[in-house]
Amino acid sequence: MAALQLSKAPKLCIVSGAAGWKEEEQQLLWVGGANVVYRIHGADVPLPAWLSGKLLRLRKEKPFVRPTSEQLVSFNTHFRPLFDPSQTVEQAQVHLDQAVLAACNDQLRKLEHSGKRQKRRDDHLADAEHFGLLITDMTPSSGREFAIELKPKWLLQSPNAPVEAVRCRTCALRARRNAMAHAEVEVHAQQAVCPLSLVEGDETERRSAVERIVRHRYHKLEHNPDVADRQFVTDRLAEFFRTEGLAILKELRRHQQSLDPDGILSCAGEPDERFLRAMTLRDCTLFIKIHLTNNGLEARLGDLDLKMAEKGKVAKWRKIERSLLDEGWYTAEDTGGQAEVGCFLRRKQDSRRQRN
Ligand SMILES: O=P(O)(O)O[C@@H]1[C@@H](OP(=O)(O)O)[C@H](OP(=O)(O)O)[C@H](O)[C@H](OP(=O)(O)O)[C@H]1OP(=O)(O)O
Numbered sequence: 001m002a003a004l005q006l007s008k009a010p011k012l013c014i015v016s017g018a019a020g021w022k023e024e025e026q027q028l029l030w031v032g033g034a035n036v037v038y039r040i041h042g043a044d045v046p047l048p049a050w051l052s053g054k055l056l057r058l059r060k061e062k063p064f065v066r067p068t069s070e071q072l073v074s075f076n077t078h079f080r081p082l083f084d085p086s087q088t089v090e091q092a093q094v095h096l097d098q099a100v101l102a103a104c105n106d107q108l109r110k111l112e113h114s115g116k117r118q119k120r121r122d123d124h125l126a127d128a129e130h131f132g133l134l135i136t137d138m139t140p141s142s143g144r145e146f147a148i149e150l151k152p153k154w155l156l157q158s159p160n161a162p163v164e165a166v167r168c169r170t171c172a173l174r175a176r177r178n179a180m181a182h183a184e185v186e187v188h189a190q191q192a193v194c195p196l197s198l199v200e201g202d203e204t205e206r207r208s209a210v211e212r213i214v215r216h217r218y219h220k221l222e223h224n225p226d227v228a229d230r231q232f233v234t235d236r237l238a239e240f241f242r243t244e245g246l247a248i249l250k251e252l253r254r255h256q257q258s259l260d261p262d263g264i265l266s267c268a269g270e271p272d273e274r275f276l277r278a279m280t281l282r283d284c285t286l287f288i289k290i291h292l293t294n295n296g297l298e299a300r301l302g303d304l305d306l307k308m309a310e311k312g313k314v315a316k317w318r319k320i321e322r323s324l325l326d327e328g329w330y331t332a333e334d335t336g337g338q339a340e341v342g343c344f345l346r347r348k349q350d351s352r353r354q355r356n
């Protein structure tokens, strides 16, 4: 992930109810569609314990972004109880001085005027917001840490897919998008890891998925990474997906299944909150931080912001599922029923056929 380096960050003043607070320097890390994420740096003094290892996430002024305290309640109600606390990006609310928001908005504006931020020109933080979220910092804290973000996506087949499917939901949608995007096919294929490989595959299957993830991650790095480090990362990640990582994915899969056992096409009206939770869990991020010298690894699920049914989302989900079915993407009609070997479903069927 690219960190925007700002030579002059505005001073940030966070007022914590209990501890009281003083001025700190902050650095813009990411401007997303819904939030802006900041790194917090101590100006002259080291950061206090409650701020160290944390990022600050501030919400934008958008009709589809909920107030911060609602976001926190939603996380605590819908997602925090599903996993061990060590497995999710923690969220804690901090009170913000209005001067903080003003300074941050000022910084965003300056960034736009400098031409460094072309996208989302009119976006700004919500002025009426009094809170921000402190979240576990999953970015590498030193040159000896290596970070990977991956989206596990659909860890089991869509409940609406036909029994004769040779592509899983994620691979079917990817195949459709690749076919639509023609020129981008190779890029998509490079990034493609079938989610089922990690959660259902044997050792060899998982290893090759891990190699693909690492290859893609290294491909995106600007510097030339050490070959030994790359080997280390691959081995450590493979071990992770054999142990704790596999446990996290299985838990995620279990919730995806129980929260939406029937699929969007079996639901006539508006889907309930359980379905929205399932869709959130099908789009969350697994942040992984690997220490290159002491074998340490920290992994947490993030982006657990409950999806909203507004903005035509439900219609979009229905439409996607319908087109995957009707246009034959699950059954690979585009390739005469022979899905590319990338999808674990296809490989599973091939080996079953060979055994019989
Ligand atoms: O439709 P999908 O499965 O590709 O997922 C979308 C994501 O695409 P990707 O993970 O890159 O394939 C997509 O990710 P990107 O923006 O492509 O990074 C969003 O997360 C989108 O959710 P929302 O509309 O922002 O709430 C995601 O949309 P939904 O989860 O709401 O369908």
Ligand SMILES: Nc1ncnc2c1ncn2[C@@H]1O[C@H](COP(=O)(O)OP(=O)(O)OP(=O)(O)O)[C@@H](O)[C@H]1O
Pocket: 001, 030, 031, 032, 033, 034, 035, 036, 037, 055, 057, 089, 135, 136, 137, 138, 139, 149, 287, 302, 303
């Ligand atoms: N806890 C974290 N540790 C490290 N990086 C993070 C963390 N949370 C978010 N990020 C980075 O910041 C980006 C944006 O964060 P977030 O998903 O909260 O914002 P968003 O506005 O919802 O993003 P989007 O543009 O996907 O809508 C993430 O994609 C990730 O790269």
